[in-house]
Amino acid sequence: MKFKRVISGLLAAAMVISLAACGGSGSGGSAAPAAEAGTGAAAEAEAAPAASGDVIKIGWLAPLTGTSAENGQQVTWAAEMIVDIINEEHGDINMLLAADAGLPNLGGAKIQLVEADTKGDTTVATSEAKRLISEEGCVAITGQLTSGMSKAISVITEQYEVPLVTAGSAVTLTDGTEDYDWLFRYNLTDATYIDDSYKLMDEANAAGHEIKTVAFLSEDSEFGANIVTVEVDKAAEYGYEVVENMTYAANSTSLSSEVIKLKDANPDCLMVAGYATDVILLMKTMKDQDWFPKMLIGQRGGFVTDDFFSALGADTEYVYSTGGWAPDIEKDCIASLQELYPSYSNGIAFNEGMSKDCADVLLIAACINQAGTTDSAALAEALKNPDVDCAQIFMPWESISMDENNQNTAATGVVTQVQNGSYVTVYPENAKNADAVFEAPTWSAR
């Protein structure tokens, strides 16, 4: 009992001392900003480290534990591969910065990827982002970030004026609702992905298949909510009738009532936005209830992960997925990446899920090289208009042009379909490698 008194004495006395120190609680605010002005500068100076000759740090945030740990780990290996290619001489790979060791304009300075685990939790992501900026002195932040996390971290990167390059595709990141000066997006926005989906449906109709009605099933998360809003707007634009629009709780225990409602509505095309857990459960529930739409278009998420194939095997046949990348795009450095990646990922193949995020790492390195310094303002300028030869980038883009919201409007996407076990590009016309099977057979006919 005695010790309790010591502790309670200890902190109860705090009132008198702290009040005096802060000049009374009322004006607590006033004394503090004086301190803020003094120390603010110090904190800021320390946030942008002088360009050390040998190593430039790029912050990498990905879920290494938690629900999406497997996927996060795969994307991290891809990023490590890209950094290794940049840091060593790879004359044989026709990729940006591959030819010489390190960044030529900075005396061959090496890139160091400082990895941090977000555990798939926004609060953890922001704490780790702070650590990367202040402890590690990273000059830019990127990683495998959901749209929700991109928003949370952008608060930090805006405050400390460090560029954040994300593939988080939420349209609210890029449509100017929130003004970010230090957020850059080279990948597609939801709007482009969904345009591709509807254009594919137009092609199906052109080819004589009856695709008139569409239904949406999306997760009640940041990822799902953004996609479904754009899907609904575009449905009106492209003239498709929306027969069902459902959201489901993430990691749900059963999706049977959703599938029952889908069977009722019986749409020609179903667009799904969800992560691996619910996508797998949805496919199995649809198989159990013996129903499959003519066209099932997955908006990336769980559809482009390696688990999708390992968990569902042959059941994945005929499923479409929009995406920013596909293995059969005509860029010669893709083949060498596909060869090199399994050595990092003990056998897992390079896929769409990881392409977008490690492309960001390559672009950051290229822009640092272009800016010639790690000063954040100069780097931001370079990121705003990167002059890089897109032929040397493993993404399907022909060119890069950034609009005033720092969004790459020239980014184009592809739509792929699972045909005998792997994704094959079926849209757009110029990148097509196989004809789409527009009407998928029922489960019993497979």
Next chain:
Amino acid sequence: MSTFLQAIYEGLINGTVYAMIAMGIALVWGVMGILSFSQGEFLMIAMFIAYFFTTATGFPPVLALPLCMGVLFVLGFCIYKTIIYKALQGPTLSQRLITFALSMVLVNGMLMLFGGTFRTIQNTGMDGAFSIGPLVIAKNRIIPLIIAICIFCFMLWFLNKTRQGKAIRATSMDKTAAELVGINTEKSYSLAFGLSAAIAGAAGCALSYYYYCYPSVGGNFQLFGFIAVVMGGFGSVEGAIVGGMIMGLVDSLTGVYFNTAFKYLGVCVIFMLILQFKPKGLFGGK
């Protein structure tokens, strides 16, 4: 009409899983007054066992049932002897925290051992579906239903007819009185905890037929198990079964007829209503 039938059927199937988890929770709650947060994790471990059994031997998961229940019983027994026994001496609140921390350890332990890949059993030997009239019945959802029914009967038989079962029930009614009449309450406690883990094992084995297997799967079912227990009547095993069934039905009916986003909201609202009129739950246990 067919959607209504299908909704009822699917609701019952899901209800059996909730009921099995709720039974485990009710048993432990009734006997020891502990709210076990780690019930979901026992379910998850059983799913892993069923998965590895099927991939290794190629037999359908139902043959893994004895293995799952056995391993989980032993695990539950050991956890009781080491952690829960000591926890019973502490205040009830820390008992709840201990099972919560235990579930944290189990989830992350499995994540460390088996990594974060999603595993499902693709060929359960019961593929395809047949339909009776408008009702589509998936073959690989029948076995879980049968497993669940067997477990319900086994538990009701065990608790009501066997000596040890009656001893457990007596201990749950009044520990001191049970001790007075010579019941080894220590044995009842450890047996009850082991049994509740074994029931979760059976639920896991049944679930592996149509659900993916992943370390954090337990959490998805945990809250529903609790709600089913309280709805059915605290600590009453029969109440837990009925509670679980109601949960499944409400879950699928709200989903189909109201709005799938409010599926779980519907469940919680029904739960609140029942608690207002019957604060002790439907069967009003202890």
Next chain:
Amino acid sequence: MRNILEITDATKQFGGLMANEGITFNVGEGEIVGVVGPNGAGKTTLFNSVSGAHTLTRGSIVFDGQDVTQKKAHEIARLGVGRTFQIPQSLNEMTVTENVLVGALMHTADMKKAAEKVQETLELCNLAHRKDMLAGKLNVAQKKRLEIARAMATDPKLLLLDETMAGLTATERKDAVDLILKINRMGVSILTIEHNMDVVMTVSNRVVVLVSGKLLMVGTPEEVTSNPEVISAYLGGGSDTDE
């Protein structure tokens, strides 16, 4: 003598069981009334009805001129009815002082006045030497005295005592009787359930005899002990207490 408590046709039914039926008697101001009867005669049910823990199925209870039949336990307590419990419900994680302080706080939120009241009540119930001890650590006699002290701290007009003598040694019983008489002399009327016939006979002015939920008779101790029906219904088997 004005009646502090008037119970008319008190009936309490639990499902099929008729715990109390048609019980009518009064307690005069400053009087000590004992309630006796075999186990299961409905004594504690009557207490719970008077103190507000239950509400009567039929009949009425008037305390100090106010009808309290429908009032809740805490409202009746505030009107001036203190009570103790058959099995002492002491607050084990609080000290003896805090246990009594809670009673004293009923009429005043001022901690100083309450502290004085506590000190005064502790001396009355001779628990002052155990002031800072946790209630859980007291022995049975002290716990019973603590309950009385907690009730007394609320300055009650009527004190309901539920088997204060049970489980006490001879000397402890003597002290308890002295305490009850001292409290009565302070003007507090007392209604006490008691199995120990000697204590009931010496302490109470009148005795109420309950048998299986019904009122057998009300009278002075002498009338009760000489009444053949009471003897056969209750005392017939010889008093079960030890001496």
Next chain:
Amino acid sequence: MLKTLFGDYSKKQLAIGAVLIVIALILPQLTKSLFMYNLLILIVIWSILGMGWNVMGGFCGQVSNGHSMFYGFGAYCVGLPLQYFGLSPWIAIPFGMCFCACVAWVIGKPVLRLKGHAFAICTMALAECMRYICVNMEFTNGAKGVNMFKKGVNPILFLQFKDPRVYYYLYFVIMLIVLAVTKILSKKRFFYYLRTIKGNEDAAASVGIDVSRYKVRAYMLSAAIVSLGGSLYAQYMLYFDPASMMTLNVSMMIVLVAVMGGIGTVFGPILGAIVIECLSEFTRASLGQYGGLDMVLYGCLVIIIVLFLPGGLLTLPAKIREYMDRKASKEGAAK
């Protein structure tokens, strides 16, 4: 008022208290790393949450596992007015506390009729309901969460400081105010009545305590303080979404902070917050890459502490002293 605050502490204890406060004030000046400020601020926020829950769970004995609901509401009550009306947090935070108190008053009446596990599960279900509502409602931006970051806004008026140390000082003072309020209340009738209800509800009724009204009052005060914690968290992070605020995990962490420190004590939650935040940050920083090992360690530590120290860490020195005496007496006997 001052007497109740420092009445029952000896001079030595007050001195130690002063020293620790000075340390707490100087600490941010010593280090430069944002990571350390982040840790300190989270400790202060979690202490407030722990103290809020303690009013209900510790003093009044009604253990709720759903306080993440008020934590989330606190955040919304600061975020949404800023988004829709540009309202300054100085007005929004008290509004949030009153709002949560009203929510607790409305919910309290029916829910507080339940006891023990049933009450805990009911609060869990309630928190889940509120999360579903917030996730699916347009007014709260649904799952997109609320972004409160505004460029070039008056830092004092909108509490958006660039340097985290200002947050730390401000939150530290607010924590001390909450601490003082709890300390003063603990000497008042209100908390004695709550502790009586925790001890035994029948005894409480017998001394004139309207049990259900006081339980609801405790729930309202607890909700207000936890909502304060939620608002401060939202004001510091400037972005939050329902998925990270209103989950079972957050509710259990709030309970853990109070229980680990010392349930039913005034200073327990602060000690609990310090231990838990440091534990989780350092296990993550050092063991993060071993895929979950840090959480396993964290879980084991919680089990060990809760098992062997039911009274919480505050009782640790007493336990050590007791252990020393027992050892000394054994040696004495052995000689």
